[in-house]
Amino acid sequence: MSSMQLPLTRESVLEAHALIKSCIHRTPVFTSTTLSKLASSGDTNINLLFKCENLQKIGAFKIRGATHALARLTDEELQKGVVTHSSGNHAQALALAARESSLVRGFKIPCYVVMPRISTPSKIAAAEGYGAQVVFSGPTSAEREAEVRVVRERTGAVLVPPYDHPHIILGQGTMAVELAEQAEEELGMPLDAIIAPCGGGGMLAGVAVACKGTGIKVFGAEPREGADDAWRGLRDGRRVDSVKSLTIADGLRTPVGFTNWEVISDKNHVSGVYTVSEEEIKLAMKLVVERMKVLIEPSSAVPVAVALYNNEFREEMQKLARGKDVNLGIIISGGNTTIDKIIELFGAKN
Incomplete structure (x- = not known):
């Protein structure tokens, strides 16, 4: 960020x-x-x-932190999108914040979320419904973070951490x-x-x-x-x-x-x-x-x-x-x- x-x-x-x-x-x-x-x-x-x-x-x-985090990023930083890892709520929050910020900024902000395979199905569906591209991982933090690194290397997206920022x-x-x-x-x-x-x-x-x-x-x-x-x-x-x-x-x-x-x-x-x-x-x-x-x-x-x-x-x-x-x-x-x-x-x- x-x-x-x-x-x-x-x-x-x-x-x-x-x-x-x-x-x-x-x-x-x-x-x-x-x-x-x-x-x-x-x-x-x-x-x-x-x-x-x-x-x-x-x-x-979670929408509070996600909305504030995106509000602090520049247009240049958001051009390649945002990525995070989450068991569900931050995933939905970032997806919605990216969608709403896209309307304000005047360009589409891609949103990628890494979610554990054991996440609640309704949370996965909601993240996708808000426009996120969901990538699945193992359940531990280490496994989630490893998958985030892969996404960042592939897309250049800005990491928006779920909690530690x-x-x-x-x-x-x-x-x-x-x-x-x-x-x-x-x-x-x-x-x-x-x-x-x-x-x-x-x-x-x-x-x-x-x-x-x-x-x-x-x-x-x-x-x-x-x-x-x-x-x-x-x-x-x-x-x-x-x-x-x-x-x-x-x-x-x-x-x-x-x-x-x-x-x-x-x-x-x-x-x-x-x-x-x-x-x-x-x-x-x-x-x-x-x-x-x-x-x-x-x-x-x-x-x-x-x-x-x-x-x-x-x-x-x-x-x-x-x-x-x-x-x-x-x-x-x-x-x-x-x-x-x-x-x-x-x-x-x-």
Whole structure:
């Protein structure tokens, strides 16, 4: 991508938001009395505020980073197209951003996306529907990145990483700007904290940068079984560079990127990362669908599950309360699942 990179500051996030807000949805913030009661304990009342990026364009937050990244590229850089690797949501986001940017720039911007063969069929079809040329790879990050190199050598396309670039990070951080404004101005519930899912870490890093200096604490959430690399990295004091997992939260089967790790490993940005089991992810997803009537994908259920079932996080919220209610923002990162997938997850009786 362009060598001219913005610094990772709250001011840069605000600038990014001003640049892209006409191209994205200002997604709603929902509340749930039932889920808030489940998250509360003892004398501590936790008010959950859900930032519903499942209602964003392409059904996920990724359109924010992709739109911002393309907006920062020159016409010359875009002439040969853009390429990325993604399990689905970033693929759709980049394809749509390229299509919409083509209308603004006045020339066609080719979009190539490398997707694992095990990607959800609906996500593959959606990426192709937005105009992407899909190239398949193996499931690991190393296999995806190797295929991207092949595409770049063949086409000269500009790489737009799914998460590990300042312009992606800043674009994703715009959701935190909106969430904080909506919580205070629309709901009268100023945020105390936000928890977001963590895969490659672009969203978590962006949210953390956006909240720096605001007094809002930021936390991350990961699947415990195989995709808990941020949690393990913080425990061991070093970044984990590979992930092998078939967690149902398929959007989080990715190691934290180098740039994102610098933010996430900084306690001044991210106060902690917490993990949950596959069963807890399923239980949280079921609650959101049945109680809130909101369709989410499993990755979105991970921070909900942490708020409901992770005892260490619940203790952290009690400490944060100090005799008052805690307003906790939860990022619902996307809703790109299918009825068939839901039947597969919940249809079998144990």
